[in-house]
Amino acid sequence: MGVLGGSGYVGGELIRLLLSHPEADLVFASSSRFKDEYVFRAHPNLRGLTQLKFTDESSIASSTPDVDLVFSALPHGESVKHLPSLVQTGVKIVDLSADFRLKDPAAYPKWYGYTHPHPELLERFVLSIPELNREEVGGVSLASSPGCMAIATILGVAPLLLSKSLKIDAGRIVVDLKVGSSGSGGRPSLATHFSERFGVVRAYKPVGHRHTAEIEQELSKFTNDGVKAYLSAHSVNMVRGILATIHLFVGDAVEPLEVWRAYRSAYTGKRFIRLVRDRKGVFRYPDPKLVIGSNYADIGFELEPGGGRIVVLVAIDNLVKGAAGNALQTMNIMLGLDEWLGLESAPLHPV
Amino acid sequence: MEAVCSECEAKISVPDDAIVGEIVECAECGTEHEVAGITEVGVTLKKAEAVKEDWGE
Numbered sequence: 001m002g003v004l005g006g007s008g009y010v011g012g013e014l015i016r017l018l019l020s021h022p023e024a025d026l027v028f029a030s031s032s033r034f035k036d037e038y039v040f041r042a043h044p045n046l047r048g049l050t051q052l053k054f055t056d057e058s059s060i061a062s063s064t065p066d067v068d069l070v071f072s073a074l075p076h077g078e079s080v081k082h083l084p085s086l087v088q089t090g091v092k093i094v095d096l097s098a099d100f101r102l103k104d105p106a107a108y109p110k111w112y113g114y115t116h117p118h119p120e121l122l123e124r125f126v127l128s129i130p131e132l133n134r135e136e137v138g139g140v141s142l143a144s145s146p147g148c149m150a151i152a153t154i155l156g157v158a159p160l161l162l163s164k165s166l167k168i169d170a171g172r173i174v175v176d177l178k179v180g181s182s183g184s185g186g187r188p189s190l191a192t193h194f195s196e197r198f199g200v201v202r203a204y205k206p207v208g209h210r211h212t213a214e215i216e217q218e219l220s221k222f223t224n225d226g227v228k229a230y231l232s233a234h235s236v237n238m239v240r241g242i243l244a245t246i247h248l249f250v251g252d253a254v255e256p257l258e259v260w261r262a263y264r265s266a267y268t269g270k271r272f273i274r275l276v277r278d279r280k281g282v283f284r285y286p287d288p289k290l291v292i293g294s295n296y297a298d299i300g301f302e303l304e305p306g307g308g309r310i311v312v313l314v315a316i317d318n319l320v321k322g323a324a325g326n327a328l329q330t331m332n333i334m335l336g337l338d339e340w341l342g343l344e345s346a347p348l349h350p351v
Numbered sequence: 352m353e354a355v356c357s358e359c360e361a362k363i364s365v366p367d368d369a370i371v372g373e374i375v376e377c378a379e380c381g382t383e384h385e386v387a388g389i390t391e392v393g394v395t396l397k398k399a400e401a402v403k404e405d406w407g408e
Contacts, residue, residue, distance in 0.1 A: 257358075284381075
């Protein structure tokens with residue numbers, strides 16, 4: 001395996017997971033910023049685990065890499081510069097940027113501020129959420145991994161749209177997101193400076209978040225009704241994790257069993273999904289604190305007394321199920337390996 | 352013995368030596384059930400009365 005863009009937080013998580021994967025060998029990791037430096041200079045948690053040095057991505061993208069699969073954790077707008085030549089080589093690719101997630105070329109100027117230079121490739125990359133489209137992912141050689149907020153939202157909402165008994169208003173999906181600081185990436189700015197970041201509950205994108213596009217695109221596959229999602233994203237005082245609080249509006253009163261059935265119908269046997277709606281203990285609903293370091297997505301719900309609203313709660317580690325873990329799960333499927341290989345570790349607690 | 356949780360429809364494992372009145376808990380949703388009857392066909396449960404968290408203070 002190889003990793004393009006290996007020095008960021010997502011790249012670091014990919015390398016960490018690949019180093020302990022029983023069937024994977026990490027052949028290269030690239031970084032223009034850390035070229036010729038040891039991987040553990042960018043990711044000090046990996047000291048002693050690898051002596052690999054970063055290479056420059058331009059040299060890899062221009063040759064045929066001797067690997068089965070390449071991950072790209074390059075930033076949006078950069079992946080699209082390097083991957084088209086790799087596609088020509090026939091190597092399998094899992095891209096973690098947004099550059100191949102959206103299928104409508106017109107969406108790129110609107111949401112990402114650039115005109116897509118290779119619209120002919122967009123349909124060839126399957127947006128991979130294995131819990132929802134495993135069969136499709138198994139047959140492709142090019143995949144994209146969704147954004148962290150998108151995957152949390154899609155996993156929480158899709159089963160309820162599929163339910164025949166629940167009449168969800170797909171045109172009014174309201175999503176409140178609380179995100180840890182690692183979601184901002186590894187490059188510092190004034191906004192991420194400790195004195196400015198510590199202790200915040202900062203509404204950094206109350207409307208118009210980019211992940212709206214992929215959420216609406218993917219959820220439209222689960223209903224014939226027009227999907228409209230309204231996202232509000234907040235930076236909160238944690239390093240990892242996302243909690244998505246999703247407000248779904250329904251006309252009729254809903255029984256808890258209908259919601260349980262919808263989730264069980266979609267997720268029974270899906271190892272990384274845990275349904276959390278407990279009557280006991282401190283953690284009765286999903287909490288990012290209980291998924292840190294793991295590929296689990298915890299999903300729970302509560303019903304508005306008297307009807308009208310379902311509140312869905314989804315917690316993931318933004319760097320694992322929200323990025324590197326989902327990508328590694330995708331790799332396992334694309335290579336015909338057990339889906340959970342290298343991803344079996346339990347979440348840390350306490351953190 | 353196995354029973355089904357009336358709250359979430361998860362399977363509940365009931366010990367073979369359970370007796371009527373015994374409390375069993377759903378591992379999935381935490382709901383407590385009281386063993387209401389045991390026959391050769393199986394076990395029937397009813398929701399156990401929950402202790403309220405509001406102590407009247």
